[in-house]
Amino acid sequence: MVGRSKTYNTFDSADPRASSWHPLDAASVWSTLSFGWAESLIALGNDRQLSSDDMWPLQDANKTFFSIYWRPFVGIGVLELFIAVCSLYGPGFVLGQVIAALEAAEFDSIYVLKLVGSLFGLSVANAVAKAHMSFLNNLVGMQFSACLRSMLFEKSLKLSAKSKKDKSAGDIANLFSVDVVNVMDFALNAHQMWVVPLQLLVVLFLLYQVVGWASFVGLALVGVITAINARAAVLLGRTEEELYGRKDERMQVLNELFGAIQIVKFNAWEEKFATRVQALRDSEVQSIKVFYEYVVVLMTLMSSAPVLVALAVFATFTLLMHQVLTVTVVFATIALFKSLQDAMANLPFSIMSLVQSLISAKRINEVLIMDEFDPANVQTPADASIVPAYGKDKVVVSIEDGSFGWDADNLLFRNINLKVHQGELVVIHGAVGQGKSSLCSILLGEMVKTNGSVFVGGQVAYFSQQPWIQNTTIRENILFGKPYDRTKYDKVIDACALAKDMASFPAGDRTEIGAKGLNLSGGQKARVSLARACYSDADVFILDSPLSAVDAIVSSEIFRKCFQGLLHHKTVLLVTHNPEIIASPEVAKAYLIQDGQITESTRSPTTLSPVAEEKSPLVSPLRQRRPYWEASYTEAPVVVRKHDSLLTPTASTPYNFKPVEMLFTPRGKDVNESHGRLVKEEVRAVGRVSKAVVFKYLECIGGWPAITVLLLVTVGMQAFKITSDLWLTKWSNDTNHMDPAVFVASVNYNMSVYGSLALGCCVFTAIGCACVFIFSVRGANKLFSAMLASLLEAPMRFFDTNPIGRLLNRFGDDVTSCDLNIPFGVMNMLFEASSALLTIGTTLVLTQWLGIFILPLMYIYIRIGAYFLEPLREVNRIQKTTRSPLISLVSEGIDGSTTIRAFGDKQRRRFQRFHDQELEVFCATRFANSSINQWFSLRIELLSDSIVAVLLLAVVVLHDTLSPGLVGLLITYGLTIPSNLAFLVNIWSRLETSMISPERILEYINVEHEGHRDGSPQQQWPTVGRVVFDNVSFRYKPNDPLVLKNVSFDVQGGEKIGIVGRTGAGKSSLMMALFRINEVASGRIQIDGMDTATIGLKTLRNSLAIIPQNPVLFKGTLRNYLDPFDEYSDEQLWSALRKVKLMDRLSTVEEKLLGPVEENGDNFSVGERQMLCMARALLRQAKIVVLDEATAAIDHATDQLLQAVIRDEFASSTVLTIAHRLDTVLDNDRVMVFDHGELVQCDKPSILVAQGSGIFFELVSEGGYMDKMTGTEE
Known part of the structure; x- marks a missing residue:
């Protein structure tokens, strides 16, 4: 944007520019008739290059959208x-x-x-x-x-x-x-x-x-x-x-x-x-x-x-x-x-x-x-008549005899019931494609309701399965319009395990995030989105798989500090596949979603931790507000006023707050704001259009x-x-x-x-x-x-x-x-x-x-x-x-x-x-x-x-x-x-x-291009699948810090390698280097003895297969997605779909392989999208396969079935698996452990665990996999 920084902050509707002087306001009759009042801008334009700040602020009459035009x-x-x-x-x-x-x-x-x-x-x-x-x-x-x-x-x-x-x-x-x-x-x-x-x-x-x-x-x-x-x-x-x-x-x-x-x-x-x-x-x-x-x-x-x-x-x-x-x-x-x-x-x-x-x-x-989205799909305490019915039992979330679908003719849920009380941590789980995210949508009022009622008693914070990130700074993403509170902000950063990430960013939390979070890892995007939800200080937290993109240590840390600590008094609905969390005594209820029904499994109070209420949380919880059944809604009417900030309303606090500037220098960092800027200002030529x-x-x-x-x-x-x-x-x-x-x-x-x-x-x-x-x-x-x-x-x-x-x-x-x-x-x-x-x-x-x-x-x-x-x-x-x-x-x-x-x-x-x-x-x-x-x-x-x-x-x-x-x-x-x-x-x-x-x-x-696309080895390549990193260093932009530092390893053809490490350790960056998404800063990468820098990009990337962390499906037909170049028969496509357990689901579609794929694959769940990506990878049978959190959105049972498919189908291929779920890599030939861009451990999983210390040992311990490694049963 020209002349203005992109700042998503709270703001008063009275823009200070609106009251600035405008030359037309003070123009004489002659100046008005002759447009002489405009000459100052013309003269300025002849003296120097103009910018958007030189434009006059609009007069009030020109900002009135619904003016009466007839006069x-x-x-x-x-x-x-x-x-x-x-x-x-x-x-x-x-x-x-x-x-x-x-x-x-x-x-x-x-x-x-x-x-x-x-x-x-x-x-x-x-x-x-x-x-x-x-x-x-x-x-x-x-x-x-x-x-x-x-x-x-x-x-x-x-x-x-x-x-x-x-x-x-x-x-x-x-x-x-x-x-x-x-x-x-x-x-x-x-x-x-x-x-x-x-x-x-x-x-x-x-x-x-x-x-x-x-x-x-x-x-x-x-x-x-x-x-x-x-x-x-x-x-x-x-x-x-x-x-x-x-x-x-x-x-x-x-x-x-x-x-x-x-x-x-x-x-x-x-x-x-x-x-x-x-x-x-x-x-x-x-x-x-x-x-x-x-x-x-x-x-x-x-x-x-x-x-x-x-x-x-x-x-x-x-x-x-x-x-x-x-x-x-x-x-x-x-x-x-x-x-x-x-x-x-x-x-x-x-x-x-x-x-x-x-x-x-x-x-x-x-x-x-x-x-339009119909807010009447969800009842709230704003309707005073329903408050006593739900308030007497302290019900905060309720679905009664509800039937829902994305359209009225195709219902996904029929006559379901759900009840969540104040302060409960409730888990939602189920197999892939069963409707966990759809249940979240029901509570948000996004699905069509044909029967029953939905009630949510308080302000909602939402974490979507695919995190939505704004193209602005990290801090502004987290604050989301709320005024900056240093104490509260620090609590949230700590609870969401973002402190180390903040220290690594070039401008701390003032670092700008690219469109859709392109310059963040999957785990970082998830934690920034989670921090946004936590900072909102809402009453009800609807969190759709916030831990699927983080490793076991970070997941455990967030569960303890965030869910048990920061959100201790809050009502939380958590979608997860993690069996440890589902079985946790801290969980009040667990709901299984299967075949359009919800089965409740309520925990007995005796199974809760006996010291849960007495222990001091690692992160002090957010202040508990008066519940809706005690608050007087007549004291704080919901009125849209000019000063429309986003502070949480209380019974005695009206909506009338001053705007707050949110660009603070992070503690311990003396940085220029431009150091954290990612998006460049749009280039604007100067002078007349060139010859x-x-x-x-x-x-x-x-x-x-x-x-x-x-x-x-x-x-x-x-x-x-x-x-x-x-x-x-x-x-x-x-x-x-x-x-x-x-x-x-x-x-x-x-x-x-x-x-x-x-x-x-x-x-x-x-x-x-x-x-x-x-x-x-x-x-x-x-x-x-x-x-x-x-x-x-x-x-x-x-x-x-x-x-x-x-x-x-x-x-x-x-x-x-x-x-x-x-x-x-x-x-x-x-x-x-x-x-x-x-x-x-x-x-x-x-x-x-x-x-x-x-x-x-x-x-x-x-x-x-x-x-x-x-x-x-x-x-x-x-x-x-x-x-x-x-x-x-x-x-x-x-x-x-x-x-x-x-x-x-x-x-x-x-x-x-x-x-x-x-x-x-x-x-x-x-x-x-x-x-x-x-x-x-x-x-x-x-x-x-x-x-x-x-x-x-x-x-x-x-x-x-x-x-x-x-x-x-x-x-x-x-x-x-x-x-x-x-x-x-x-x-x-x-x-x-x-x-x-x-x-x-x-x-x-005339923009800079990647390396040459053509250029293939004379013989068939690769034939073995050997991958060698030789002292490789890698960064995303010139002059940026290195995200991989002098990494060296040798993977033999057909080896199955697990790649683990804490979130942001450089695991996905390793794949970026392998695919030459950016060129390495130093060192070299070899595949079957050929330096990848000498191979055409098209040849290189066609020789590799990847199932990415965030699957993307393009609008068209299912066949077109699976086989974009028409290289495979229908039988081969159905075989691949059968192997990834999608054949039963897709065979019921009337158009079969010609069935529609909507934009972004919205007619498939995120887990199903990952399974479709895997089916496409199975068709290619590449010698080198990369799985980047390929099953993060899939339940554990389905994950185990897919892991068996991977082992069988890619038996002769080199498989590099980036995983936070350690059970997907524990049977791999070797595991590489990364930390801060460095390869710190590399050996068989059993050997690394036997060492009794180190990052991998900690990950196995925190994730509860030690029994599986030692072969003992609890």
Whole structure:
């Protein structure tokens, strides 16, 4: 994020920036009218590079999302109407009067000067009105889009589990980046839909005064063109809906891909995903091409409409009405139609904007009406009527005769009952896939309830089976909005066994965590999440497998210090497979979940530890609060106030706390905050888009051949255009000295020539549009493919420091800009630049020596343009970079919505405020952008009006030397100069803004790549599976501390090696080094005698198989996941599924192997996902297999069965097993023990235990495995 640190702290709704001074608040009338108040920012932008902190804070009116828009909207419409009327004064009145004065016997210079003065004055008023209309329009659009974004984010935090399956985070991020913009763009252009037709009617009325009933022919032709355009617009809408649907599919896959990029690299799936994404992109490009076919029709007809209508009118006037084509008739008609040209040219954009807006509004509405999480699924003490019923027995958690499912038609539980009393530690256990996590979801209100009741009596803290980690500092993850309490914080850190980890992080607890906790081990993520739950000081703790990712020593420490100590007075529901914990006397109850039923096994009070209440806990417990049945809820009503902190409410404490800054230096650490920063600020280029970017883009669209074609087409179009105008000038001048009979006789010839020239202009316009679109789509596709290929080869540390929202922004907003914005910008730039050169060049020639007075004005125009573009491009770049944090927050919020809701509605409101803060920063850049644009537009309009005044004065001075026809041409061209010049710089600025997208894409194309992917040994490799680490040191980023230090070992082919150690000891880092996720800092790794640094990454990783700690399944079919390259038969797949005990579960699915896998594998439990990963590994039969906590989420009975499968199926393979469950490695050939990145023990398990000391001995003792090792029974 630019200019702001990402700090998730408590905050007051009154943002201090909101009360800061805004220049518009103190602006004088003149400064307001002229936008002089915006000049300070423009001047600053010319002095130095701007940042988001230079943007003015939004005024209160611009932060009100649900403002009533009708008043400003009506005001905009009135201004639009006034502007349209002003645009017709020159061609509709002044032109005819000046030509009449020239043709009069005596030239009335005073009257002409009065006309010039009135035109100039009205033009000035028009310029001021136009600038303020655009400014007001942008403000309304900004408010409206902010409202939509806020509503969408609020909705995304409320979506039910079923709704989240239908709409992924990528889908909703696409709504934010594209669809909201489409709706806003239509809001900016909405008035064009009625102003242009009204303007057309007025022009036809004025035309009737000039050419009589021939104007109705023009009206009929306009009707035909409009009907064709309407049909094209309908087809365009259908195509665009299809286009956005295909883009959604692409973004969804990209969201999955980059959300699980580590798994993709482990399995060398880069090419697989590249093919899949490129296929979706090719489908999207086909839709873009069809889209542009309809756009070419729209653009050609609309831009050619004035010429075609004029041709029809002149043909009718001369051939059918047999009238003489005078100078007044010719140029009054041309001028009137030219006054419509901009409006007619904008009409297709308005139509397309309307179509896009309707489609986008439909897509947004689909999300806004989706099912929401229903808090009524769970009763709470807020309902005073139920308090006595539960309070008399001190029941804190209760399910009575409940039936639940993820949808009403497929129930997972039927008529279940559960009762937990205050202060009890209750264990939930059962086989994999039986519904333990689903039971947690029931208590959170996430599942659909069809029968019964659920009661939870107090504030809830939740630990999800796959920990949700925020992309912020460790401390902020733990505090989760709570004010910092040093004593309480230290207790929590100690109880969750995080103290040693804090000491090892570069900035202590101020170290920033990457997206989804990428730079933490599985155990560290689990303990940070557990610490967040503990620090919340809740009443009820719902903890879904918090100990599965930690070793026996840490598990025992957390159980004693956290569950027996810190949470001693709390009600805890703990999901676990650990038999020691299930059998522990500290557990009040144990519930077995099996076949949709819950079996309660209540412990007798006599089995509890006799000293449990007397012993002093290792960590003093959190303060016990008054239970809900004693508290008076009338004393502390739940009211959302402005000061909405997250302190636990008590009976006497209202919700009114001050915000607390939470960036404290950890005790004993004097560090700079930047030392702990992981996510880099988004790179923002300085100054204008570089020539290298422009040349690279031009190379992508086709290089010099494409440029030559575009220039030739543009020259041809303008040549036909000026030739047709000069022909009309000659033809109309001939009427002054030609016999009427001769004129009539030459009509057919003259009309044929004019018609041919006009049609030639139309043809070249169509060819020009088509060429621009063809070349631009080619360029966009090349950039997309190159960026995709580049990022798939980027090292893992790139993804650690670049959040997924930033990547999706490049593939979403920036790719869309290349697909749609740049082509229109290039086309308009070519047409408008050539038109402006033609117009100004013609007027300079016609005004002779008086043209010298125009040159200073043109110099001023160029200087103002340069002064304006410098700050504008910086503001546009800031706008691009402030959008990424918004998208990242949306993705993070949707992924963690269950956790956020579990901690209470105040947390949801807190995240809503995070979003609104980021949104305010983004809107501030939009406001600055609009201010700068209107400052410039007003000055350019006034300058252009001065040029027109000079041209009209030239007519007065040169009236004796210029023919009426040339005067008509001069005035007609002159009247188009203001719109041409203003439009030209605006197009240039928009095009340069759009070119920031290729610049940003090229930045990612040029990122550092991993080592070479190709490069295989000449012979088959590996054949034995021997793995040698030779003095290997490893770190994740340059200059980071080493996580592996001089590790050396030799594993023989076929050996079964267990890898153990305390959490964070470096076990998973060993696998990162083996798979070359990052290159080793020193030493070398050999497999079958080959240095892995010399082996291509694809070959290396394809030769290894891994079952990761956090299994990730990609959306698609089950077959596609198990066999992504179609290498195995159905029989082989079913055999693998049978071996991992999933055949019975999956054979009941109607589609069998073609059954769906939802995003992130959400339709499978975490344990089932691990079993699917194992099935895929069984299919590969690799010589080296890595099991990284592969069965952590699986019950012990199933685990033992799977361990037997592993031993049998991988009998000849080298198996490296990282485990916290020691019983999975006790029968291994050897065990390696790691501590602080060093290999401290390596031998047979029995030998290490026989030593009587050491880490492995401690792990075996703490885990209760000593009897198994010694062969004795208790």
